[in-house]
Amino acid sequence: MNSHNLISDDVKLGNDVRLSSFINLYGCEIGDQTKIGAFVEIQKNARVGKSCKISSHTFICEGVTIEDNVFIGHGVMFINDTYPRATTTEGKSQTETDWKVEGTVIKKGASIGSGATILSNVTIGENAIVGAGSVVTKDVPADSIVAGNPAKVVRFIHQQADKSGASANIPFLDLVTPHLELEAELTEAFRVALHTAGFVGGPVVDQFEKAFAYFCTVSHAVAVSSGTDALRFAIMACGVQAGEVVLTVPNTFIATTEAISQAGALPEFIEIDEHTYNLSVEMLQMYLEKQCSRDKSGRLISQRSGRPVTAVVPVHLYGQMADMDGVLDLAQQYGLTVIEDACQAHGAEVFSRKHNRWMKAGSMGRAAAFSFYPGKNLGACGEGGAVTTNDAEVAAKIKLLRDHGQVTKYNHEVEGYNGRLDAIQAGLLNAKLPHLPKWNAQRRERAEQYGRFLDKTTAITLPYEPAWSRAVYHLYVIRTCARRGLMNQLQAAGIGTALHYPIPLHLQKAYLSMNYHVGDFPVAERVASEILSLPMFPQLTAQQQFRVAEEILTFTSRSLSQGTQVDLNASLPSKITA
Numbered sequence: 143m144n145s146h147n148l149i150s151d152d153v154k155l156g157n158d159v160r161l162s163s164f165i166n167l168y169g170c171e172i173g174d175q176t177k178i179g180a181f182v183e184i185q186k187n188a189r190v191g192k193s194c195k196i197s198s199h200t201f202i203c204e205g206v207t208i209e210d211n212v213f214i215g216h217g218v219m220f221i222n223d224t225y226p227r228a229t230t231t232e233g234k235s236q237t238e239t240d241w242k243v244e245g246t247v248i249k250k251g252a253s254i255g256s257g258a259t260i261l262s263n264v265t266i267g268e269n270a271i272v273g274a275g276s277v278v279t280k281d282v283p284a285d286s287i288v289a290g291n292p293a294k295v296v297r298f299i300h301q302q303a304d305k306s307g308a309s310a311n312i313p314f315l316d317l318v319t320p321h322l323e324l325e326a327e328l329t330e331a332f333r334v335a336l337h338t339a340g341f342v343g344g345p346v347v348d349q350f351e352k353a354f355a356y357f358c359t360v361s362h363a364v365a366v367s368s369g370t371d372a373l374r375f376a377i378m379a380c381g382v383q384a385g386e387v388v389l390t391v392p393n394t395f396i397a398t399t400e401a402i403s404q405a406g407a408l409p410e411f412i413e414i415d416e417h418t419y420n421l422s423v424e425m426l427q428m429y430l431e432k433q434c435s436r437d438k439s440g441r442l443i444s445q446r447s448g449r450p451v452t453a454v455v456p457v458h459l460y461g462q463m464a465d466m467d468g469v470l471d472l473a474q475q476y477g478l479t480v481i482e483d484a485c486q487a488h489g490a491e492v493f494s495r496k497h498n499r500w501m502k503a504g505s506m507g508r509a510a511a512f513s514f515y516p517g518k519n520l521g522a523c524g525e526g527g528a529v530t531t532n533d534a535e536v537a538a539k540i541k542l543l544r545d546h547g548q549v550t551k552y553n554h555e556v557e558g559y560n561g562r563l564d565a566i567q568a569g570l571l572n573a574k575l576p577h578l579p580k581w582n583a584q585r586r587e588r589a590e591q592y593g594r595f596l597d598k599t600t601a602i603t604l605p606y607e608p609a610w611s612r613a614v615y616h617l618y619v620i621r622t623c624a625r626r627g628l629m630n631q632l633q634a635a636g637i638g639t640a641l642h643y644p645i646p647l648h649l650q651k652a653y654l655s656m657n658y659h660v661g662d663f664p665v666a667e668r669v670a671s672e673i674l675s676l677p678m679f680p681q682l683t684a685q686q687q688f689r690v691a692e693e694i695l696t697f698t699s700r701s702l703s704q705g706t707q708v709d710l711n712a713s714l715p716s717k718i719t720a
């Protein structure tokens with residue numbers, strides 16, 4: 143060891159650590175065979191793993207963890223405080239008790255180029271490379287190369303990527319991995335059902351209902367056999383009568399309108415918002431003001447159908463909340479019942495101006511419907527659904543409706559349905575529900591990552607999340623007027639995509655008798671012709687997202703340079719005739 147080094151007694155030095163000169167180490171831990179260059183300072187509670195190389199003039203502060211085999215170039219600066227101050231608010235010099243260390247983790251095998259600055263609270267992924275002089279402000283994905291200020295992903299390390307399957311196909315949705323990850327817990331749910339022969343209803347279903355109600359911050363959740371049943375039962379239980387009009391959007395899955403029709407009501411459509419693709423509050427207001435009138439008894443009557451308008455079903459499409467404040471205000475003003483279609487929005491939140499807090503999807507309407515179809519954010523291994531509500535009467539009615547109208551065995555108060563959730567699905571959902579917050583957070587991270595990768599082009603429109611919404615990205619839907627070409631390119635590259643939904647409901651053959659026409663909902667029609675759903679699931683890797691983005695950027699730059707901005711193949715259905 144060199145006599146110019148200052149190594150305090152509390153330093154834990156591993157075997158065969160090689161130190162150059164003018165090094166200052168205190169309270170830190172250095173792993174075996176690590177080399178440290180001249181003029182390096184490593185502070186207390188910093189940890190450096192085995193076989194690392196720390197080049198000269200680097201400063202490693204308290205709270206930094208460097209795993210094994212990491213290369214740190216010359217003059218790398220770590221920072222452990224987002225808002226450093228010299229003095230307290232009272233003007234006294236700060237002491238250690240006045241601030242909290244914000245840690246940084248450099249995962250094994252990563253390399254940090256000379257002169258890089260690494261801000262606090264970031265994780266640099268395994269084998270990632272940070273370019274010289276970069277300023278790292280956010281987490282760096284494993285195997286990526288980042289550069290610049292702020293550092294952005296430039297590309298991924300392909301030799302290693304190929305080993306991990308980076309050139310393999312990227313599915314639109316991976317449903318296998320999450321089930322394998324939870325295999326033991328899921329299998330246990332089957333075992334419990336087999337051992338107790340409790341297949342329909344019973345304590346496992348009760349347990350799920352309680353847990354899901356708690357998750358949605360409501361007092362009741364009633365489990366049923368599908369999202370469609372949930373919505374149909376909710377509409378019926380909320381007192382919508384046969385022949386009444388229920389308003390909804392034209393760009394949803396047909397189950398929304400099936401549920402309305404099958405509850406005996408008549409769907410009518412309201413135009414959507416161009417940015418959120420959800421119900422437009424302005425258009426709802428316009429409809430209520432201009433396309434309805436009052437009859438002698440003061441009931442709101444649709445001029446289109448001559449029927450009373452009594453309810454509205456906002457759909458939280460793609461996991462993005464509808465503007466509930468606006469919808470609820472209008473509903474109150476016009477006496478409409480609000481029933482949320484939250485089938486794609488488990489855990490999404492909206493900021494309620496009225497309550498001055500974030501509120502969960504499914505907690506704002508009189509009732510709400512959820513689907514547990516396997517691909518949903520919370521999916522069963524078969525069919526399933528639930529109604530959430532704070533109204534005990536509505537909950538009780540749904541319990542009747544789902545079980546042949548029985549109050550007790552063979553005592554039928556009304557004619558009901560066979561719409562129960564089976565206990566195996568409830569057991570599986572019980573096992574999955576605790577993971578939902580993490581999965582939703584991962585979906586949000588994936589959405590942000592797509593945003594970072596794709597913000598280089600203006601040829602596509604990315605999903606828009608208003609400040610009052612926290613979406614859960616059931617789907618990640620972009621818009622492009624060159625959709626067919628882009629889909630083809632992604633398909634040729636082995637990347638799965640889908641369309642949600644290519645033909646708006648008012649133009650579906652099934653609804654010909656409603657007598658809507660092309661042009662009735664220009665925004666919904668344009669959006670339907672331009673949307674494209676990209677791969678989105680919690681286990682999607684940054685590397686896979688980078689490949690998706692690379693294909694999109696290649697396509698958009700080529701089509702821009704060729705001036706082909708118009709989708710030659712995506713014409714709207716003109717009028718659909720029987």
Ligand SMILES: Cc1ncc(COP(=O)(O)O)c(C=O)c1O
Pocket residue numbers: 368369370371373394395397398457483485486512513514515526527
């Ligand atoms: C918006 C919307 N509503 C209703 C449903 C119906 O749910 P389920 O398929 O469970 O019947 C779905 C399911 O895809 C949906 O996406």
